[in-house]
Amino acid sequence: MTDIAAAAAVPQISPAADARLMLAAAARWRWWEFAVWIAALAAIVVFPRNLLLLNEIAILALFALSLDLILGFAGIVSLGHAAFFGVGAYAAGLLGKFGYGDPFLGLAAAAAVAAVLGFATSFLLLRGSDLTRLMVTLGIALMLLELANREAWLTGGADGLQGVTIGPVLGLFDFDLSGRTAYLYSLGVLFVLFLLARRIIHSPFGLSLRAVKQNPLRARAIGISVAVRLVAIYTLSAAFAGVAGALSAQTTQYVSLEVFDFIRSADVMLVLVLGGVGYLYGGIFGALIFKLMQDYLSAITPQYWQFWIGLVLVILVLAGRERIGAQLTRLFAPLLRWRRA
Amino acid sequence: MTVALETRNLVKRFGGLVATDDVSIAFQKGVRYALIGPNGAGKTTLINLLTGVLRPTGGAVILEGADITGMAPHRRVQNGLARTFQINQLFPEMTPLQTVGLAVSERQGHGREWWRLAGGKREVIDEAAAILERFGLTDVMGAETKVLPYGKQRLLEIAVAIACRPRVLLLDEPAAGVPEEERHEILDIVGGLPDDVTILLIEHDMDLVFSFAQRIAVLVNGGLFMEGAAKDIAADPRVREVYLGEGGHG
Amino acid sequence: MVTILFDGIAYGMLLFILACGLSVTLGLMNFVNLAHGAFALAGGYITATLMNRAGFSFFLCLPIAFLFSALIGVALERTLYRHLYDRSHLDQVLFTIGIVFMTVSAVDYTMGSGQQMINIPTVLRGRIDLLGGSIGVYRLFIIVICGLLTLLLQLALVRTRFGSRLRAAVDDPRVARGLGVNVNLVFAVTFAIGSGLAGLGGALGAEVLGMDPTFPVKFMIYFLIVVTVGGASSITGAFFASLLLGIADVAGKYYVPKAGAFIIYAIMVLVLIWRPQGLFVKGATR
Amino acid sequence: QETVKIGVILPMTGPSASTGKQAEAAAKLWIQQNGATVAGKKVELIIKDDTGAPDVTKRLAQELVVNDKVNVLLGFGLTPLALAVAPIATQAKIPQIVTAAATAIITEQSPFIVRTSFTLPQATVPMAQWSAKNGIKKVVTLVSDYGPGIDAEKAFKDEFTKGGGEVVAELRVPLRNPDFAPFLQRVKDASPDAVFVFVPSGFGSAFMKQFAERGLTQAGIKLIATGDVTDDDVLNELGDSALGVVNTHHYSASHDSPENKAFVEAFKKANNFRPNFMAVGAYDGMQLVYKALEKTKGNADGQALLDAMKGMSWTSVRGPVQIDPETRDIIQNIYVRKVEKVGGELFNQEFATIEKVKDPVKAAKKQ
Amino acid sequence: MAELLGLDHVAAGYGLATVLNDISLSLADGRSLALLGRNGAGKTTLVNTIVGVTTMKGGAIRLGGRDITRLRPEQRAHAGIGWVPQERNIFKSLTVEENMTAVARPGPWTVARVYDMFPRLRERRRNMGNQLSGGEQQMLAVGRALVLNPRLILLDEPTEGLAPIIVDELLGALKRIIWDEGVSAIIVEQNAQKILSVTDDAVILDRGLVVYAGPSAALAADRDALETHFGVAGRAGGRGAA
């Protein structure tokens, strides 16, 4: 009848069957998603010199993914996500230091500790505006930073945590200087957690989060407990961030106060926004773009690379992130059509 | 007859203003009510109190015999009390199918399931599709809500409320902004709900009010002015004076 | 005791003078301007440059710093910022962080990475005894200026018709235009005031806080804390929040040095848990 | 012709950017003055910015080792940055020359670490000795609350009490602290003879100003410090408030020797600022690499270079120096200086010398 | 009588879509016009185009003989246009009183006079914009347009959400304003019968075109025209953008 109806180009069988197809379509894997992961794996042979950088990218991507879970899917802004990254890093680092260097044990411990912290602090975020949330999260991260600084007997204080030794992955693969094991390990963890996140956002629970983000008033009015959902996703996101921190601690075998730094929280936000909020791949693409840009620019001009990053950000925003996205889609549209044919 | 929803000495103050002034009213099960009154009389406030969007300053709200005064809004919905808003409250970036589907799946208790893909449960989909069809939203169910014409959004607003399968439904000016010829359609659908559903309608369009309501409550300055059968209210000179005016109906 | 109180007040006032510009742009215009510190930087650097290279007097530099930053503010507002008013806060964050990065590098490149030193005039040096405590003249000077400024701002931006027009323009620029409010002008003027205040803050603060290219990054958090604790939309809120934070911070560091650095964050978090909209926000919303 | 690659990792941006700037300028100056060839080998510098973040430092070091196959790592602006790289130096078996970071423990973290800067206790102990001998009885210490600061606090207290003095209060200022006022007020309330200060060089100016503003000088409280506070890089900007501050350190731009005069002049010509101790650390770091290469006759193997470095001695622009063969720290003269105005500029004028100072921490451990 | 507002071949729309195709209208000083049409016909778009807040794609607009096509919205407001937007758009962080004083211009209409017309607003004068009931917001939107003291007032569905008794009062007041004070008005309505007794002339829009123009009284009497444009006949075609 209207052109909107035409857009839903599903053959008319019965409304219910239609509806099922439509909902299933949203969660289907697209071809470019496979391409992304295959490319990530192929990078090991294609860029053997850059595995350390790739490892950092994978970790940052996971960190950004964890932020996307709350920012993109539940609308909670945070400038203190480094708190979870940090406790995860220290948890894994301390385990490594005191002789429990099994990587997966470290990951589990980091996830658990971060989740507990996330759960405990999530209650502070249930009220208030975006700005309030930004500042509360920031405040928590900075207090943790001060705490870690003061309790130097445990954390090593400003000098960082020394003597972290991590065992081989699965008891087989040692972390080597070239970063090969590190990258594979981080990529693997990223992939598994990504699958989990992807599942969650396409689940009824994930759908309800989007509802909460878009209109909490209405969400309540269809019987959704906004508070419980927010606490749940915040806790989960914290666990993800904790794992990212653990990966960082394990692959560098070192933890320092910077893990809690404001700059780290700000960077991850930047990375996510750069890559696009709310579609899971934003963190991955953002991390890729940001790190490559940073690496490239800081190689050319070690002192002033920030200027160029700043310029890129400014231009990006002025030109409109969405518009650039649309342009890219248009660019790739022939490719898409070719595939359908 | 049994009482579906009841307020006892309900009071709400905003600073010095008494927006709800000692309102005690009982809504009988299965009866269609209208709530009318001058602008600022406190109609929307009353609905907000009933649904828990606002906390009352005093008094109690009783749903099917149980005191729900302190209950969280979402729990009231789970207990069979749903509403629409005076200004649309929808999910702009979700489709009608997702919106209604979500409401159905929440009601059936699948809301916290994170391991299953949305749309996997047959009974959810079938019910959602049926509701969308009843409201004539089937052909736009895959489009984002924000691009729908206003009239369709208004319908969706009501469809979502109905998807909660309420036993008491509160409608706050559902026909506002809807063209003349479609207003009656909307209320016909609402009127077609099962007989045991209690409905409370706020509306300034008297044609609609009188064609829909069996009983009418009049609110003035926050207080319950009178309550009675529709035709008695229409004929009451005092109601004419405070609300209907010269061109009034009756 | 009195000395500590004075120091706390003075420190608070310094925070206020640096942050009040932000509470104008963020609070009143609802624009998340993380580049606020960059305007303070401009004020601080112009003051240092004029004093050290051209021998200008400090007192003359203060209004110049205000005007200079205000001018930069207007120029940027007209060319760049105005495209971002209707964008999401995330876009604004991204954009203004970009500006901060550029500023830090550019200033480092042109002026060097060292601290800019300002030698305040001798009349402002030294200490005087007051109410049984002793306080630096310069700190007293800051307190006085801030007090005046608060009054002025409160009157000019909140009580007046300009203030209501500004808030109208922020609430709904399209309709405000349609009802005769010159939104462009209102925004440009407000932004200029906000940046000018930052510049003045930079000029006054350089003496106590130091001024180097990383200033906008180092102090961004403090500005934000003041503005949120005070309640974003009120100048007086920012004023009292600055006082509270300044006194608590200084007293905390004096009496419980071990907990020193925690105090400011702890207060912020506690206040925001207690009053999510900040201390001084008027009118509950539905 | 084979090349010897030196990976230089420095903080060029962020809060410690000035360290990176000084060190980079000095390293480049060395090559410019001495040519890019030594013992038949071509020397290549690869400079990286770690932004002051340890994980980045570590990755850069790893990449330099794996990809660029560097023979020497050099730089490291702060203690955590140096520590993060220690395991890599060990694993890759190449020398890690620390030209800036100054916490005592650093050289103990890897047998391949060699230091050409100084250790904080090394600069502090002479200060304590001098104070005890010069009529100072009661001291308050005020340090930045992190590794080096705590090193300094401890070194000063131990030595000073040994010399018969009394430390009446120990204050630690958080690193991220914009206001010294409450701490200075405590100093004032304690009314000691002197206050001993260590803050990283960037914070010196803010500290000095507030010190003067609070009228501590008038109250008869002397300011004694390590040379970090009166860093040559910022000294001029401190203004007259710094005049008369007594401090101990290993290098002053006004050090009176022909080598130094030539160095300062060339440095100023190439850059528009004067060198400080960060520059000298890097300059000597380069010198050490060159000398080691000469000694091994161009053999750039890590172990060979390290062995050559141990015990190496030369005349630095700061005076005679030697790499302690046991601790791989530097043995050098520490000078007692006073800030004075010379020809319109402020300088740390040396007026006493304590010769051949070893790192006191490690020296104490050995006993 | 002199022309106050003139539209020549005005076209306007959103983005790429053109909603108004070719509208020409003329309104004399002191006259009033009912603007009718179904949902989505383009009534609001036309009003907003006159106010200057939609993009014009062609044609010209004159006010009191002066070409205002190129004027910005605020300049048009100063030239004498008052506006009640369809969604009311009360400034939420201003009080009721500030909502009016922020935009008021000197003239016969003062805040006090608005309060006399809507006593409810006087009681609520210190409430913030978002602390008003739906109907109170509508009253405020009308009052806010009046204190601009316009020569031409544009009201987009001003009776929506008002109690019947207030509707009567508002329409009565509008009548007086138009007749006694010589203000011109364009009033958008969905319900033709409600408004035709108030206005002099009427225009019916359909899909961005003027499909009827004539005196209100004639339209009110013309059952056929009403039937064609609002009755059952109109429904069959469905509704859609131009």
Ligand SMILES: Nc1ncnc2c1ncn2[C@@H]1O[C@H](COP(=O)(O)OP(=O)(O)OP(=O)(O)O)[C@@H](O)[C@H]1O
């Ligand atoms: N948050 C608030 N603070 C102060 N006063 C309020 C607040 N919300 C509503 N009010 C006042 O309470 C009164 C009742 O408002 P309510 O919205 O319930 O009226 P209503 O009967 O729905 O009117 P309408 O028919 O115009 O929608 C109004 O006078 C309104 O100004």
Ligand SMILES: Nc1ncnc2c1ncn2[C@@H]1O[C@H](COP(=O)(O)OP(=O)(O)OP(=O)(O)O)[C@@H](O)[C@H]1O
């Ligand atoms: N912001 C917008 N962007 C794109 N299209 C719009 C926008 N606003 C309105 N339209 C379209 O323009 C057409 C005319 O809309 P308009 O609001 O002018 O109609 P109207 O006659 O005022 O209807 P109503 O009676 O519902 O108020 C409609 O098809 C509508 O979908």
Ligand SMILES: [Mg+2]
């Ligand atoms: Mg209402």
Ligand SMILES: [Mg+2]
């Ligand atoms: Mg309209």
